[in-house]
Amino acid sequence: MASFFTSYFLPLVLVANIFNFQTSLCDTSADKALIAGICRQVQDPPFCLTTFRQILAHPYVPEEVTRAAIAQSLQNANNNRAFIEAAKTAAKDKETQDLYAICDSSYGLLITVLQDAAKSLANKDYNGLENDLSKCPKFVSDCQNVLGSKTTPEMLDRSRKQFDLIIMSKAAEGLIKK
Numbered sequence: 001m002a003s004f005f006t007s008y009f010l011p012l013v014l015v016a017n018i019f020n021f022q023t024s025l026c027d028t029s030a031d032k033a034l035i036a037g038i039c040r041q042v043q044d045p046p047f048c049l050t051t052f053r054q055i056l057a058h059p060y061v062p063e064e065v066t067r068a069a070i071a072q073s074l075q076n077a078n079n080n081r082a083f084i085e086a087a088k089t090a091a092k093d094k095e096t097q098d099l100y101a102i103c104d105s106s107y108g109l110l111i112t113v114l115q116d117a118a119k120s121l122a123n124k125d126y127n128g129l130e131n132d133l134s135k136c137p138k139f140v141s142d143c144q145n146v147l148g149s150k151t152t153p154e155m156l157d158r159s160r161k162q163f164d165l166i167i168m169s170k171a172a173e174g175l176i177k178k
Contacts, residue, residue, distance in 0.1 A: 031060040038065070038171040042164040051168070062175035066129075067121055069172050073136075073165035074114040080158045081107040084143075087155070096150055103143035110139035110162075117169070129173055136166045 035056075039048035055068045084107060088100035113135050120128035140162045147155065 034060050034062070034065065034175065038069075038168055038175075041171050042167045043160055044164055047161060047164055048168055051165070062172055062177070063121065066169060066172040066176060067118070069165060069169040070114060070118050070121065070133075073162070073169050074111065074118065076158075076162055076165050077107055077110050077114060080162060081111065083155070083158060087152075099146050099150055102146045106139040106143040106146075110136055113139070121173075126173075126176060133166065133170045133173055136169075137163065140166065 035049065035052050039045045039052070042048045051072055052065070052068070055072055056065065081104060084100055084103045088097050088104060091097045091100060113132050117129055117132035117136075120126070120132055140159055144151065144156075144159050
């Protein structure tokens with residue numbers, strides 16, 4: 001009796017395990033392709049890949065990737081705004097303080113729009129989501145442009161990362177089946 005069970009069911013279990021292994025490999029390669037496709041669109045692909053690896057769980061679906069990218073972009077925008085507020089306070093001349101005040105306003109608007117984008121995604125309002133995300137790059141570039149020669153290497157790096165996070169959000173949003 002044990003030999004009948006072993007000879008009949010063992011091959012079935014083996015075939016089922018092989019199928020599950022191959023299916024998980026397909027999912028992993030599809031996930032890698034989805035993320036790689038998004039990360040090819042940014043200025044700093046290693047930053048993009050590292051960010052997604054840190055914030056996502058397998059399997060990847062466009063809605064979840066979009067949600068994670070927006071959340072990361074929002075967190076980064078809040079960190080940048082805090083940095084800008086500290087730089088504004090530390091600035092010694094009124095002109096630099098005023099320039100940082102403009103950046104503070106730009107990042108405040110960026111944060112509001114990213115919060116709206118997160119709500120649009122949660123409500124499956126994909127037109128609203130696309131509209132919100134299309135506004136985001138302007139706020140970052142406004143800050144960069146106003147600072148001009150008074151910018152710092154750290155602010156430039158922060159701006160580049162913010163742009164990449166916005167591009168990641170927009171690219172992931174474009175993959176959602178609407």
